[in-house]
Amino acid sequence: MMTHTNIENPEISPILHRISGCPAAIIFWILILCLLPNPVPADTPTLKPDNIQPGQTAASSAVLDEAALKAGIAHRLRTAREDRDDRFQHFSSAHVHIEKKIPVHISDTLTVFAVKLRLMPPVSDASPEFITLVVDDTGTLQIGGIQDLATGSNLVQDVVDQMQAVDISDLPSDFGKLIYTGPGPHTLIVVSDPFCPHCRKGWEFIKLNLDQIHTLRLAHFPLSPAAETAGLVMADAYHRKSMVFEIIDFTYTVLDPSQDPLEILAQYMDEFPELTQNWGITPEHALTYLTDRFLTQIKADQQTIQTLGIHSTPVFFVNQTFIKGFNARKMEAAMP
Known part of the structure:
Protein backbone atom coordinates (compact mmCIF):
# COMPACT_ATOMS: atom_id res chain seq x y z
CA MET A 1 0.00 0.00 0.00
CA MET A 2 1.27 3.43 -0.91
CA THR A 3 1.21 6.00 1.82
CA HIS A 4 0.46 9.59 0.79
CA THR A 5 2.04 12.21 2.96
CA ASN A 6 0.10 15.46 3.07
CA ILE A 7 2.50 18.41 3.06
CA GLU A 8 -0.07 21.08 2.30
CA ASN A 9 -0.35 24.09 4.52
CA PRO A 10 -3.27 23.28 6.84
CA GLU A 11 -4.58 26.83 6.54
CA ILE A 12 -4.55 26.86 2.72
CA SER A 13 -5.73 23.26 2.15
CA PRO A 14 -9.43 23.78 3.01
CA ILE A 15 -9.59 26.68 0.58
CA LEU A 16 -8.15 24.59 -2.25
CA HIS A 17 -10.58 21.76 -1.57
CA ARG A 18 -13.53 24.13 -1.67
CA ILE A 19 -12.63 25.62 -5.08
CA SER A 20 -11.24 22.49 -6.75
CA GLY A 21 -14.67 21.22 -7.60
CA CYS A 22 -15.84 24.30 -9.46
CA PRO A 23 -14.84 26.01 -12.73
CA ALA A 24 -13.18 28.75 -10.74
CA ALA A 25 -10.44 26.25 -9.90
CA ILE A 26 -9.39 26.09 -13.50
CA ILE A 27 -9.06 29.87 -13.72
CA PHE A 28 -7.15 29.93 -10.44
CA TRP A 29 -4.51 27.46 -11.60
CA ILE A 30 -4.12 29.18 -14.97
CA LEU A 31 -3.36 32.43 -13.18
CA ILE A 32 -0.85 30.71 -10.90
CA LEU A 33 0.95 29.07 -13.84
CA CYS A 34 1.14 32.36 -15.75
CA LEU A 35 2.83 34.01 -12.79
CA LEU A 36 5.48 31.33 -12.43
CA PRO A 37 8.88 32.05 -14.10
CA ASN A 38 9.42 30.30 -17.43
CA PRO A 39 12.56 28.13 -17.23
CA VAL A 40 15.01 28.69 -20.12
CA PRO A 41 17.75 26.18 -20.94
CA ALA A 42 21.19 27.47 -20.04
CA ASP A 43 22.47 27.10 -23.60
CA THR A 44 19.67 29.10 -25.22
CA PRO A 45 21.16 32.29 -26.76
CA THR A 46 19.72 35.63 -25.82
CA LEU A 47 18.64 37.42 -28.99
CA LYS A 48 18.27 41.13 -29.39
CA PRO A 49 16.16 42.73 -32.11
CA ASP A 50 19.11 44.87 -33.07
CA ASN A 51 21.71 42.13 -32.70
CA ILE A 52 24.81 43.26 -34.64
CA GLN A 53 27.85 41.21 -35.53
CA PRO A 54 31.35 42.59 -34.86
CA GLY A 55 32.56 44.72 -37.75
CA GLN A 56 29.08 45.70 -38.92
CA THR A 57 28.02 49.30 -39.25
CA ALA A 58 24.99 50.44 -37.33
CA ALA A 59 23.50 53.30 -35.40
CA SER A 60 25.36 53.68 -32.14
CA SER A 61 25.00 55.60 -28.92
CA ALA A 62 28.72 56.40 -29.15
CA VAL A 63 29.44 59.95 -30.30
CA LEU A 64 32.65 60.96 -32.03
CA ASP A 65 34.41 63.97 -30.52
CA ALA A 165 36.42 54.26 -52.73
CA VAL A 166 36.82 56.86 -55.48
CA ASP A 167 33.99 57.62 -57.87
CA ILE A 168 35.17 57.25 -61.45
CA SER A 169 33.35 60.50 -62.27
CA ASP A 170 35.86 62.31 -60.04
CA LEU A 171 38.80 61.31 -62.24
CA PRO A 172 40.24 63.93 -64.60
CA SER A 173 39.30 63.29 -68.22
CA ASP A 174 42.96 62.65 -69.11
CA PHE A 175 43.65 60.43 -66.09
CA GLY A 176 46.17 57.73 -66.95
CA LYS A 177 47.68 56.91 -70.32
CA LEU A 178 45.81 54.94 -72.95
CA ILE A 179 47.94 51.85 -73.62
CA TYR A 180 45.51 49.42 -75.24
CA THR A 181 42.28 49.25 -77.21
CA GLY A 182 40.63 45.94 -77.96
CA PRO A 183 37.45 44.13 -78.98
CA GLY A 184 35.98 43.63 -75.51
CA PRO A 185 33.19 45.59 -73.80
CA HIS A 186 35.00 46.64 -70.61
CA THR A 187 36.84 49.82 -69.68
CA LEU A 188 39.76 49.56 -67.24
CA ILE A 189 41.73 52.28 -65.50
CA VAL A 190 44.59 51.05 -63.32
CA VAL A 191 46.63 52.92 -60.70
CA SER A 192 49.79 50.93 -60.24
CA ASP A 193 53.37 50.81 -58.97
CA PRO A 194 55.54 48.67 -61.28
CA PHE A 195 57.45 47.15 -58.35
CA CYS A 196 54.37 46.30 -56.29
CA PRO A 197 53.89 42.47 -56.25
CA HIS A 198 50.09 42.76 -56.28
CA CYS A 199 50.30 45.21 -59.18
CA ARG A 200 52.32 42.66 -61.11
CA LYS A 201 49.67 40.02 -60.43
CA GLY A 202 47.07 42.48 -61.66
CA TRP A 203 49.04 42.96 -64.88
CA GLU A 204 49.12 39.19 -65.42
CA PHE A 205 45.33 39.10 -65.03
CA ILE A 206 44.92 41.96 -67.50
CA LYS A 207 47.06 40.26 -70.14
CA LEU A 208 45.04 37.06 -69.81
CA ASN A 209 41.82 39.03 -70.35
CA LEU A 210 42.79 41.46 -73.10
CA ASP A 211 40.02 40.07 -75.31
CA GLN A 212 37.50 41.33 -72.71
CA ILE A 213 38.87 44.88 -72.66
CA HIS A 214 37.80 47.80 -74.83
CA THR A 215 40.15 50.44 -73.41
CA LEU A 216 42.95 50.17 -70.88
CA ARG A 217 44.47 53.23 -69.21
CA LEU A 218 47.41 53.07 -66.82
CA ALA A 219 48.30 55.68 -64.20
CA HIS A 220 51.71 54.99 -62.70
CA PHE A 221 52.00 55.75 -59.00
CA PRO A 222 55.58 54.91 -57.99
CA LEU A 223 55.93 54.51 -54.24
CA SER A 224 59.75 54.38 -54.16
CA PRO A 225 62.65 56.13 -55.95
CA ALA A 226 63.44 52.88 -57.79
CA ALA A 227 59.88 52.57 -59.08
CA GLU A 228 60.06 56.24 -60.01
CA THR A 229 62.95 55.41 -62.35
CA ALA A 230 60.80 52.82 -64.11
CA GLY A 231 58.09 55.47 -64.33
CA LEU A 232 60.52 57.79 -66.12
CA VAL A 233 61.18 55.10 -68.72
CA MET A 234 57.48 54.56 -69.35
CA ALA A 235 56.88 58.30 -69.55
CA ASP A 236 59.54 58.44 -72.26
CA ALA A 237 57.80 55.62 -74.15
CA TYR A 238 54.49 57.51 -74.02
CA HIS A 239 56.21 60.65 -75.26
CA ARG A 240 57.88 58.87 -78.18
CA LYS A 241 54.76 56.76 -78.86
CA SER A 242 57.07 53.86 -79.47
CA MET A 243 57.04 50.34 -77.98
CA VAL A 244 54.66 51.49 -75.24
CA PHE A 245 53.00 48.15 -74.54
CA GLU A 246 56.26 46.23 -74.91
CA ILE A 247 58.10 48.42 -72.41
CA ILE A 248 55.23 48.28 -69.92
CA ASP A 249 55.03 44.51 -70.23
CA PHE A 250 58.79 44.19 -69.67
CA THR A 251 58.51 46.47 -66.63
CA TYR A 252 55.79 44.38 -64.98
CA THR A 253 56.98 40.91 -65.91
CA VAL A 254 60.76 40.82 -66.42
CA LEU A 255 62.42 43.85 -64.86
CA ASP A 256 64.28 43.05 -61.65
CA PRO A 257 63.08 45.61 -59.08
CA SER A 258 66.53 46.76 -58.03
CA GLN A 259 66.91 49.74 -55.71
CA ASP A 260 69.70 51.16 -57.89
CA PRO A 261 68.35 53.50 -60.61
CA LEU A 262 71.40 52.88 -62.80
CA GLU A 263 70.91 49.10 -62.60
CA ILE A 264 67.27 49.54 -63.57
CA LEU A 265 68.17 51.62 -66.61
CA ALA A 266 70.88 49.14 -67.62
CA GLN A 267 68.23 46.41 -67.78
CA TYR A 268 66.09 48.50 -70.13
CA MET A 269 69.09 49.32 -72.31
CA ASP A 270 70.04 45.65 -72.59
CA GLU A 271 66.48 44.67 -73.57
CA PHE A 272 65.83 47.64 -75.88
CA PRO A 273 69.19 48.77 -77.34
CA GLU A 274 67.48 51.33 -79.56
CA LEU A 275 66.73 53.43 -76.47
CA THR A 276 70.37 54.54 -76.38
CA GLN A 277 69.79 56.65 -79.47
CA ASN A 278 68.02 59.22 -77.29
CA TRP A 279 69.26 58.35 -73.82
CA GLY A 280 72.98 58.13 -74.45
CA ILE A 281 75.22 55.11 -74.21
CA THR A 282 75.53 54.83 -70.42
CA PRO A 283 72.95 54.51 -67.63
CA GLU A 284 74.30 57.75 -66.16
CA HIS A 285 73.53 59.61 -69.37
CA ALA A 286 70.12 57.96 -69.51
CA LEU A 287 69.24 59.00 -65.95
CA THR A 288 70.11 62.63 -66.65
CA TYR A 289 68.15 62.62 -69.91
CA LEU A 290 65.01 61.08 -68.37
CA THR A 291 65.08 63.09 -65.14
CA ASP A 292 65.40 66.41 -66.94
CA ARG A 293 62.46 65.67 -69.21
CA PHE A 294 59.95 63.65 -67.19
CA LEU A 295 60.51 63.90 -63.43
CA THR A 296 58.28 66.97 -63.08
CA GLN A 297 55.49 65.13 -64.87
CA ILE A 298 55.91 62.07 -62.63
CA LYS A 299 55.63 64.25 -59.51
CA ALA A 300 52.54 66.01 -60.86
CA ASP A 301 50.86 62.67 -61.59
CA GLN A 302 51.64 61.49 -58.06
CA GLN A 303 50.06 64.64 -56.63
CA THR A 304 46.93 64.17 -58.74
CA ILE A 305 46.52 60.59 -57.52
CA GLN A 306 47.04 61.54 -53.88
CA THR A 307 44.54 64.37 -54.20
CA LEU A 308 41.93 61.79 -55.17
CA GLY A 309 42.57 60.02 -51.86
CA ILE A 310 44.56 57.14 -53.35
CA HIS A 311 47.66 56.32 -51.31
CA SER A 312 48.37 52.68 -52.11
CA THR A 313 48.45 50.34 -55.09
CA PRO A 314 46.96 48.72 -57.01
CA VAL A 315 43.60 50.35 -57.61
CA PHE A 316 41.30 49.28 -60.45
CA PHE A 317 38.36 51.06 -62.00
CA VAL A 318 36.49 48.36 -63.91
CA ASN A 319 33.70 50.12 -65.77
CA GLN A 320 31.98 51.88 -62.82
CA THR A 321 33.36 49.56 -60.12
CA PHE A 322 36.14 50.63 -57.75
CA ILE A 323 38.40 47.77 -56.60
CA LYS A 324 41.17 48.39 -54.10
CA GLY A 325 43.96 45.83 -54.24
CA PHE A 326 44.17 42.93 -56.64
CA ASN A 327 41.38 40.41 -56.18
CA ALA A 328 40.83 38.08 -59.14
CA ARG A 329 37.34 37.12 -57.94
CA LYS A 330 36.22 40.75 -57.75
CA MET A 331 37.81 41.53 -61.11
CA GLU A 332 36.02 38.62 -62.77
CA ALA A 333 32.71 39.65 -61.21
CA ALA A 334 33.16 43.18 -62.57
CA MET A 335 33.97 41.82 -66.05
CA PRO A 336 31.21 39.24 -66.69
Whole structure:
Protein backbone atom coordinates (compact mmCIF):
# COMPACT_ATOMS: atom_id res chain seq x y z
CA MET A 1 0.00 0.00 0.00
CA MET A 2 1.27 3.43 -0.91
CA THR A 3 1.21 6.00 1.82
CA HIS A 4 0.46 9.59 0.79
CA THR A 5 2.04 12.21 2.96
CA ASN A 6 0.10 15.46 3.07
CA ILE A 7 2.50 18.41 3.06
CA GLU A 8 -0.07 21.08 2.30
CA ASN A 9 -0.35 24.09 4.52
CA PRO A 10 -3.27 23.28 6.84
CA GLU A 11 -4.58 26.83 6.54
CA ILE A 12 -4.55 26.86 2.72
CA SER A 13 -5.73 23.26 2.15
CA PRO A 14 -9.43 23.78 3.01
CA ILE A 15 -9.59 26.68 0.58
CA LEU A 16 -8.15 24.59 -2.25
CA HIS A 17 -10.58 21.76 -1.57
CA ARG A 18 -13.53 24.13 -1.67
CA ILE A 19 -12.63 25.62 -5.08
CA SER A 20 -11.24 22.49 -6.75
CA GLY A 21 -14.67 21.22 -7.60
CA CYS A 22 -15.84 24.30 -9.46
CA PRO A 23 -14.84 26.01 -12.73
CA ALA A 24 -13.18 28.75 -10.74
CA ALA A 25 -10.44 26.25 -9.90
CA ILE A 26 -9.39 26.09 -13.50
CA ILE A 27 -9.06 29.87 -13.72
CA PHE A 28 -7.15 29.93 -10.44
CA TRP A 29 -4.51 27.46 -11.60
CA ILE A 30 -4.12 29.18 -14.97
CA LEU A 31 -3.36 32.43 -13.18
CA ILE A 32 -0.85 30.71 -10.90
CA LEU A 33 0.95 29.07 -13.84
CA CYS A 34 1.14 32.36 -15.75
CA LEU A 35 2.83 34.01 -12.79
CA LEU A 36 5.48 31.33 -12.43
CA PRO A 37 8.88 32.05 -14.10
CA ASN A 38 9.42 30.30 -17.43
CA PRO A 39 12.56 28.13 -17.23
CA VAL A 40 15.01 28.69 -20.12
CA PRO A 41 17.75 26.18 -20.94
CA ALA A 42 21.19 27.47 -20.04
CA ASP A 43 22.47 27.10 -23.60
CA THR A 44 19.67 29.10 -25.22
CA PRO A 45 21.16 32.29 -26.76
CA THR A 46 19.72 35.63 -25.82
CA LEU A 47 18.64 37.42 -28.99
CA LYS A 48 18.27 41.13 -29.39
CA PRO A 49 16.16 42.73 -32.11
CA ASP A 50 19.11 44.87 -33.07
CA ASN A 51 21.71 42.13 -32.70
CA ILE A 52 24.81 43.26 -34.64
CA GLN A 53 27.85 41.21 -35.53
CA PRO A 54 31.35 42.59 -34.86
CA GLY A 55 32.56 44.72 -37.75
CA GLN A 56 29.08 45.70 -38.92
CA THR A 57 28.02 49.30 -39.25
CA ALA A 58 24.99 50.44 -37.33
CA ALA A 59 23.50 53.30 -35.40
CA SER A 60 25.36 53.68 -32.14
CA SER A 61 25.00 55.60 -28.92
CA ALA A 62 28.72 56.40 -29.15
CA VAL A 63 29.44 59.95 -30.30
CA LEU A 64 32.65 60.96 -32.03
CA ASP A 65 34.41 63.97 -30.52
CA GLU A 66 34.94 65.76 -33.82
CA ALA A 67 36.64 68.79 -32.27
CA ALA A 68 39.29 66.63 -30.61
CA LEU A 69 39.84 64.69 -33.84
CA LYS A 70 40.34 67.85 -35.89
CA ALA A 71 42.67 69.36 -33.30
CA GLY A 72 44.80 66.21 -33.20
CA ILE A 73 45.06 65.98 -36.99
CA ALA A 74 45.93 69.68 -37.26
CA HIS A 75 48.68 69.37 -34.64
CA ARG A 76 50.11 66.27 -36.27
CA LEU A 77 50.23 67.76 -39.75
CA ARG A 78 51.53 71.10 -38.54
CA THR A 79 54.36 69.40 -36.64
CA ALA A 80 55.28 67.19 -39.59
CA ARG A 81 55.37 69.91 -42.24
CA GLU A 82 56.18 73.26 -40.69
CA ASP A 83 59.94 72.60 -40.89
CA ARG A 84 59.67 72.06 -44.65
CA ASP A 85 57.17 74.84 -45.31
CA ASP A 86 56.69 77.55 -42.68
CA ARG A 87 53.24 78.33 -44.11
CA PHE A 88 52.01 75.19 -42.35
CA GLN A 89 52.61 76.90 -39.01
CA HIS A 90 49.12 78.30 -39.54
CA PHE A 91 47.49 74.92 -40.18
CA SER A 92 44.60 74.57 -37.73
CA SER A 93 41.40 72.65 -37.07
CA ALA A 94 39.63 74.97 -39.50
CA HIS A 95 41.60 73.33 -42.32
CA VAL A 96 40.37 69.83 -41.42
CA HIS A 97 36.97 68.80 -42.76
CA ILE A 98 35.15 65.55 -42.00
CA GLU A 99 33.80 64.29 -45.30
CA LYS A 100 32.22 61.14 -43.92
CA LYS A 101 32.13 59.06 -40.74
CA ILE A 102 30.76 55.58 -40.12
CA PRO A 103 30.44 53.96 -36.67
CA VAL A 104 31.64 50.34 -36.60
CA HIS A 105 30.37 48.00 -33.88
CA ILE A 106 33.19 45.90 -32.42
CA SER A 107 31.67 44.71 -29.14
CA ASP A 108 29.05 45.73 -26.58
CA THR A 109 31.59 48.10 -25.04
CA LEU A 110 33.52 49.27 -28.10
CA THR A 111 32.44 51.26 -31.14
CA VAL A 112 35.05 52.82 -33.41
CA PHE A 113 34.66 55.29 -36.26
CA ALA A 114 35.96 55.09 -39.81
CA VAL A 115 36.49 58.69 -40.87
CA LYS A 116 37.35 60.26 -44.22
CA LEU A 117 38.99 63.66 -43.84
CA ARG A 118 39.66 66.42 -46.35
CA LEU A 119 42.70 68.53 -45.52
CA MET A 120 42.83 72.04 -46.98
CA PRO A 121 46.44 73.25 -46.68
CA PRO A 122 46.90 76.98 -45.99
CA VAL A 123 48.96 77.11 -49.17
CA SER A 124 47.54 78.58 -52.35
CA ASP A 125 49.46 76.27 -54.67
CA ALA A 126 48.50 73.02 -52.89
CA SER A 127 45.52 70.79 -53.60
CA PRO A 128 43.26 69.25 -50.95
CA GLU A 129 44.37 65.93 -49.51
CA PHE A 130 42.15 63.07 -48.36
CA ILE A 131 42.98 60.62 -45.61
CA THR A 132 41.00 57.79 -44.02
CA LEU A 133 41.46 56.82 -40.38
CA VAL A 134 39.89 54.53 -37.81
CA VAL A 135 39.63 56.28 -34.44
CA ASP A 136 38.00 55.80 -31.06
CA ASP A 137 35.05 57.92 -29.95
CA THR A 138 37.31 60.39 -28.12
CA GLY A 139 38.91 61.31 -31.44
CA THR A 140 42.36 61.07 -29.86
CA LEU A 141 43.40 57.49 -30.62
CA GLN A 142 44.09 56.19 -34.11
CA ILE A 143 43.38 52.47 -34.36
CA GLY A 144 44.99 50.08 -36.81
CA GLY A 145 43.49 46.81 -37.95
CA ILE A 146 41.14 45.17 -35.45
CA GLN A 147 41.23 41.43 -35.99
CA ASP A 148 38.90 38.67 -34.90
CA LEU A 149 41.19 36.40 -32.90
CA ALA A 150 39.50 33.19 -34.07
CA THR A 151 39.41 33.95 -37.80
CA GLY A 152 42.09 36.59 -38.26
CA SER A 153 39.66 38.72 -40.27
CA ASN A 154 40.03 42.50 -40.10
CA LEU A 155 36.77 43.80 -38.65
CA VAL A 156 37.15 47.32 -40.05
CA GLN A 157 38.72 46.68 -43.47
CA ASP A 158 35.47 46.56 -45.45
CA VAL A 159 34.36 49.88 -44.01
CA VAL A 160 37.75 51.48 -44.65
CA ASP A 161 37.66 50.27 -48.26
CA GLN A 162 34.18 51.73 -48.59
CA MET A 163 35.41 55.07 -47.27
CA GLN A 164 38.41 55.10 -49.62
CA ALA A 165 36.42 54.26 -52.73
CA VAL A 166 36.82 56.86 -55.48
CA ASP A 167 33.99 57.62 -57.87
CA ILE A 168 35.17 57.25 -61.45
CA SER A 169 33.35 60.50 -62.27
CA ASP A 170 35.86 62.31 -60.04
CA LEU A 171 38.80 61.31 -62.24
CA PRO A 172 40.24 63.93 -64.60
CA SER A 173 39.30 63.29 -68.22
CA ASP A 174 42.96 62.65 -69.11
CA PHE A 175 43.65 60.43 -66.09
CA GLY A 176 46.17 57.73 -66.95
CA LYS A 177 47.68 56.91 -70.32
CA LEU A 178 45.81 54.94 -72.95
CA ILE A 179 47.94 51.85 -73.62
CA TYR A 180 45.51 49.42 -75.24
CA THR A 181 42.28 49.25 -77.21
CA GLY A 182 40.63 45.94 -77.96
CA PRO A 183 37.45 44.13 -78.98
CA GLY A 184 35.98 43.63 -75.51
CA PRO A 185 33.19 45.59 -73.80
CA HIS A 186 35.00 46.64 -70.61
CA THR A 187 36.84 49.82 -69.68
CA LEU A 188 39.76 49.56 -67.24
CA ILE A 189 41.73 52.28 -65.50
CA VAL A 190 44.59 51.05 -63.32
CA VAL A 191 46.63 52.92 -60.70
CA SER A 192 49.79 50.93 -60.24
CA ASP A 193 53.37 50.81 -58.97
CA PRO A 194 55.54 48.67 -61.28
CA PHE A 195 57.45 47.15 -58.35
CA CYS A 196 54.37 46.30 -56.29
CA PRO A 197 53.89 42.47 -56.25
CA HIS A 198 50.09 42.76 -56.28
CA CYS A 199 50.30 45.21 -59.18
CA ARG A 200 52.32 42.66 -61.11
CA LYS A 201 49.67 40.02 -60.43
CA GLY A 202 47.07 42.48 -61.66
CA TRP A 203 49.04 42.96 -64.88
CA GLU A 204 49.12 39.19 -65.42
CA PHE A 205 45.33 39.10 -65.03
CA ILE A 206 44.92 41.96 -67.50
CA LYS A 207 47.06 40.26 -70.14
CA LEU A 208 45.04 37.06 -69.81
CA ASN A 209 41.82 39.03 -70.35
CA LEU A 210 42.79 41.46 -73.10
CA ASP A 211 40.02 40.07 -75.31
CA GLN A 212 37.50 41.33 -72.71
CA ILE A 213 38.87 44.88 -72.66
CA HIS A 214 37.80 47.80 -74.83
CA THR A 215 40.15 50.44 -73.41
CA LEU A 216 42.95 50.17 -70.88
CA ARG A 217 44.47 53.23 -69.21
CA LEU A 218 47.41 53.07 -66.82
CA ALA A 219 48.30 55.68 -64.20
CA HIS A 220 51.71 54.99 -62.70
CA PHE A 221 52.00 55.75 -59.00
CA PRO A 222 55.58 54.91 -57.99
CA LEU A 223 55.93 54.51 -54.24
CA SER A 224 59.75 54.38 -54.16
CA PRO A 225 62.65 56.13 -55.95
CA ALA A 226 63.44 52.88 -57.79
CA ALA A 227 59.88 52.57 -59.08
CA GLU A 228 60.06 56.24 -60.01
CA THR A 229 62.95 55.41 -62.35
CA ALA A 230 60.80 52.82 -64.11
CA GLY A 231 58.09 55.47 -64.33
CA LEU A 232 60.52 57.79 -66.12
CA VAL A 233 61.18 55.10 -68.72
CA MET A 234 57.48 54.56 -69.35
CA ALA A 235 56.88 58.30 -69.55
CA ASP A 236 59.54 58.44 -72.26
CA ALA A 237 57.80 55.62 -74.15
CA TYR A 238 54.49 57.51 -74.02
CA HIS A 239 56.21 60.65 -75.26
CA ARG A 240 57.88 58.87 -78.18
CA LYS A 241 54.76 56.76 -78.86
CA SER A 242 57.07 53.86 -79.47
CA MET A 243 57.04 50.34 -77.98
CA VAL A 244 54.66 51.49 -75.24
CA PHE A 245 53.00 48.15 -74.54
CA GLU A 246 56.26 46.23 -74.91
CA ILE A 247 58.10 48.42 -72.41
CA ILE A 248 55.23 48.28 -69.92
CA ASP A 249 55.03 44.51 -70.23
CA PHE A 250 58.79 44.19 -69.67
CA THR A 251 58.51 46.47 -66.63
CA TYR A 252 55.79 44.38 -64.98
CA THR A 253 56.98 40.91 -65.91
CA VAL A 254 60.76 40.82 -66.42
CA LEU A 255 62.42 43.85 -64.86
CA ASP A 256 64.28 43.05 -61.65
CA PRO A 257 63.08 45.61 -59.08
CA SER A 258 66.53 46.76 -58.03
CA GLN A 259 66.91 49.74 -55.71
CA ASP A 260 69.70 51.16 -57.89
CA PRO A 261 68.35 53.50 -60.61
CA LEU A 262 71.40 52.88 -62.80
CA GLU A 263 70.91 49.10 -62.60
CA ILE A 264 67.27 49.54 -63.57
CA LEU A 265 68.17 51.62 -66.61
CA ALA A 266 70.88 49.14 -67.62
CA GLN A 267 68.23 46.41 -67.78
CA TYR A 268 66.09 48.50 -70.13
CA MET A 269 69.09 49.32 -72.31
CA ASP A 270 70.04 45.65 -72.59
CA GLU A 271 66.48 44.67 -73.57
CA PHE A 272 65.83 47.64 -75.88
CA PRO A 273 69.19 48.77 -77.34
CA GLU A 274 67.48 51.33 -79.56
CA LEU A 275 66.73 53.43 -76.47
CA THR A 276 70.37 54.54 -76.38
CA GLN A 277 69.79 56.65 -79.47
CA ASN A 278 68.02 59.22 -77.29
CA TRP A 279 69.26 58.35 -73.82
CA GLY A 280 72.98 58.13 -74.45
CA ILE A 281 75.22 55.11 -74.21
CA THR A 282 75.53 54.83 -70.42
CA PRO A 283 72.95 54.51 -67.63
CA GLU A 284 74.30 57.75 -66.16
CA HIS A 285 73.53 59.61 -69.37
CA ALA A 286 70.12 57.96 -69.51
CA LEU A 287 69.24 59.00 -65.95
CA THR A 288 70.11 62.63 -66.65
CA TYR A 289 68.15 62.62 -69.91
CA LEU A 290 65.01 61.08 -68.37
CA THR A 291 65.08 63.09 -65.14
CA ASP A 292 65.40 66.41 -66.94
CA ARG A 293 62.46 65.67 -69.21
CA PHE A 294 59.95 63.65 -67.19
CA LEU A 295 60.51 63.90 -63.43
CA THR A 296 58.28 66.97 -63.08
CA GLN A 297 55.49 65.13 -64.87
CA ILE A 298 55.91 62.07 -62.63
CA LYS A 299 55.63 64.25 -59.51
CA ALA A 300 52.54 66.01 -60.86
CA ASP A 301 50.86 62.67 -61.59
CA GLN A 302 51.64 61.49 -58.06
CA GLN A 303 50.06 64.64 -56.63
CA THR A 304 46.93 64.17 -58.74
CA ILE A 305 46.52 60.59 -57.52
CA GLN A 306 47.04 61.54 -53.88
CA THR A 307 44.54 64.37 -54.20
CA LEU A 308 41.93 61.79 -55.17
CA GLY A 309 42.57 60.02 -51.86
CA ILE A 310 44.56 57.14 -53.35
CA HIS A 311 47.66 56.32 -51.31
CA SER A 312 48.37 52.68 -52.11
CA THR A 313 48.45 50.34 -55.09
CA PRO A 314 46.96 48.72 -57.01
CA VAL A 315 43.60 50.35 -57.61
CA PHE A 316 41.30 49.28 -60.45
CA PHE A 317 38.36 51.06 -62.00
CA VAL A 318 36.49 48.36 -63.91
CA ASN A 319 33.70 50.12 -65.77
CA GLN A 320 31.98 51.88 -62.82
CA THR A 321 33.36 49.56 -60.12
CA PHE A 322 36.14 50.63 -57.75
CA ILE A 323 38.40 47.77 -56.60
CA LYS A 324 41.17 48.39 -54.10
CA GLY A 325 43.96 45.83 -54.24
CA PHE A 326 44.17 42.93 -56.64
CA ASN A 327 41.38 40.41 -56.18
CA ALA A 328 40.83 38.08 -59.14
CA ARG A 329 37.34 37.12 -57.94
CA LYS A 330 36.22 40.75 -57.75
CA MET A 331 37.81 41.53 -61.11
CA GLU A 332 36.02 38.62 -62.77
CA ALA A 333 32.71 39.65 -61.21
CA ALA A 334 33.16 43.18 -62.57
CA MET A 335 33.97 41.82 -66.05
CA PRO A 336 31.21 39.24 -66.69
